[in-house]
Amino acid sequence: MxxxxxxxxxxxxxxxxxxxxxxxxxxxxxxxxxxxxxxxxxxxxxxxxxxxxxxxxxxxxxxxxxxxxxxxxxxxxxxxxxxxxxxxxxxxxxxxxxxxxxxxxxxxxxxxxxxxxxxxxxxxxxxxxxxxxxxxxxxxxxxxxxxxxRPTVLDQYLATADHALGNPSWLMGRIIQATDPIGTWLLGVVYAQLAVAAIVVMLYQLRKVRTEGRFPRHHLVRTFLLIGLLGPGIYMLFPVVGPVFAYGPGASGTGGVQWAVANLWPHTPPPLSAPHPMPYDEITPRNCMPSLHTAWATAIFIHTRTGPRILRYAGTFWLVATLGATLGFGYHYGTDLVAGVVFALTIEAALRSFDRGWDRSGIRFVTYGAIVFVTLLVSYRYLPVEMAEHPWVCGPLLMLAMASVVYGYVSVTGLRQPTAAPARRQEAQPEPV
Structure with missing residues (x-):
C-alpha cells in the first residue's frame, strides 16, 4: 500500500x-x-x-x-x-x-x-x-x-504565569481599544481570514502539480492539517478559555461575566494570587493552549520564505498581525503564543525530517522542541506563582526558550524546502501529503 x-x-x-x-x-x-x-x-x-x-x-x-x-x-x-x-x-x-x-x-x-x-x-x-x-x-x-x-478551566494558572511576560493580552487589549475602529477592523480581518491566507500560499506551492504530474515533497497543507490534528489533544489536557472570557465580559450567550473571575480585562491586570481550576460553561471552547492561530501563522510565515518578495512580506504581516489579534481581542495569553510558536516549529521540523530522511540533527531538534513544549506546559501548570514573583528572570527565560527553538529550527532547516527526490524514485514511492 x-x-x-x-x-x-x-x-x-x-x-x-x-x-x-x-x-x-x-x-x-x-x-x-x-x-x-x-x-x-x-x-x-x-x-x-x-x-x-x-x-x-x-x-x-x-x-x-x-x-x-x-x-x-x-x-x-x-x-x-x-x-x-x-x-x-x-x-x-x-x-x-x-x-x-x-x-x-x-x-x-x-x-x-x-x-x-x-x-x-x-x-x-x-x-x-x-x-x-x-x-x-x-x-x-x-x-x-x-x-x-472539560467543566473546569486553568485560566488562572496562565494569567498568573503571564505576569512574567508583563500581561501582554491586557496591554494589547488597551491598544486595540485605543485604535478602534481601524485597528479592530484590520486585525479582525486578519484573524478571521487566516485560512484564506494559508490557501493562497498552498496554491502558490502547488501551482506546478499539473504540469509536473506530481506533488512537491513538502508543502503547507500537511503542516496546517497536522497542527489542527494534534492541537486539540493539548486542549483536552490543558483546557483554557482565554482572558476575555475568564477575566472579561466574554461573548454574548456564553454566560459572560457570571462565569468570569471578575470583569478585569483589558484595563486591570489580575491580582497575583494562588491559582485554582475554575468552573466554566458548557458552550465556550477550551481552545487556548497552545495558540493554534499563532502556530498556523508561524507555519505560513515559514512557507513564504522561499516565495517571491510580495509573498514574503504578506507572510510576515500575517504573522505579526495574528499575534496582535490573538492578544488584543483577549483570545489568548502571552504564554499561549510562546507555546504555539514552539509547537509549530517542532511539527514543521518533524515533517521536513520525514521528507529528507531522519538524521541526527533532525532527531535532536524534534526531541528538543518536544521537551521545551512539555516543559512550558508543566511550568505553566505547576510553577505559575514562582514565574509571576520573579518576572525579570522567568520572562526572559520563556523568551529564551522560544528563541532557542527558533534558532535550532533555522540551523537545522535553513528555512529551505527539502530537496525533491529523483523522478524515478517519485514513481516508486509517491510523495506524502
Missing amino acids: SLWATAGVVALGCLIALEVVARRSAGIPGPLTEQAKETIFAPKPGPLYGGLALMMVVLTWRQRFIAAGVAIGIDVVFALVRWAIDAEVADGHCFGNGALWVMLGYAVIALTRRSGRERVLLLKGVGLGLLLVMGRQTGDTWLLITSKT
Whole structure:
C-alpha cells in the first residue's frame, strides 16, 4: 500500500473514531455526520471553495473553469430553493454545497473514468481538497467536545504565569481599544481570514502539480492539517478559555461575566494570587493552549520564505498581525503564543525530517522542541506563582526558550524546502501529503 493510501486509511479511521467519541462523550454529531449534512443543507462558513481550489491544481485550465462553473451553478440552484422555501441558513451563509458536490463528483470520475497515473493524481487532488474541508469539521467537533467534557478551566494558572511576560493580552487589549475602529477592523480581518491566507500560499506551492504530474515533497497543507490534528489533544489536557472570557465580559450567550473571575480585562491586570481550576460553561471552547492561530501563522510565515518578495512580506504581516489579534481581542495569553510558536516549529521540523530522511540533527531538534513544549506546559501548570514573583528572570527565560527553538529550527532547516527526490524514485514511492 502506498503512503498516500495509508494516509487516507489513517485519516478515515481518525474521523470514524472522532465520530464515536463525539457521540458517546459529548452527545453531539461528529465530523462525518456534519459533513454529510452539508451535501444538502446550508453549510457553515468555511473553506469549501478553498478545498475546491486545492483540488483544481491537478486539473487543466479548461477543467478548472468547468468545475468552478458547475460548483457556482449548483450553489445558485440550492440558494434559489432555500429562498423559495424560506429555509434557514447558517450565519447567513448559503454557498459551498456546489464545491463539495464537484469534489465528490471528481472522486467518482477518477475511479470510473481515469486510470494509471492520471487516476492517482486526480485522487490525490480530491483527497487534498476534502482533507482541508474535513479539517474544519474535525476542528469544530473537537471544540464542542472540549466545552462538553472539560467543566473546569486553568485560566488562572496562565494569567498568573503571564505576569512574567508583563500581561501582554491586557496591554494589547488597551491598544486595540485605543485604535478602534481601524485597528479592530484590520486585525479582525486578519484573524478571521487566516485560512484564506494559508490557501493562497498552498496554491502558490502547488501551482506546478499539473504540469509536473506530481506533488512537491513538502508543502503547507500537511503542516496546517497536522497542527489542527494534534492541537486539540493539548486542549483536552490543558483546557483554557482565554482572558476575555475568564477575566472579561466574554461573548454574548456564553454566560459572560457570571462565569468570569471578575470583569478585569483589558484595563486591570489580575491580582497575583494562588491559582485554582475554575468552573466554566458548557458552550465556550477550551481552545487556548497552545495558540493554534499563532502556530498556523508561524507555519505560513515559514512557507513564504522561499516565495517571491510580495509573498514574503504578506507572510510576515500575517504573522505579526495574528499575534496582535490573538492578544488584543483577549483570545489568548502571552504564554499561549510562546507555546504555539514552539509547537509549530517542532511539527514543521518533524515533517521536513520525514521528507529528507531522519538524521541526527533532525532527531535532536524534534526531541528538543518536544521537551521545551512539555516543559512550558508543566511550568505553566505547576510553577505559575514562582514565574509571576520573579518576572525579570522567568520572562526572559520563556523568551529564551522560544528563541532557542527558533534558532535550532533555522540551523537545522535553513528555512529551505527539502530537496525533491529523483523522478524515478517519485514513481516508486509517491510523495506524502
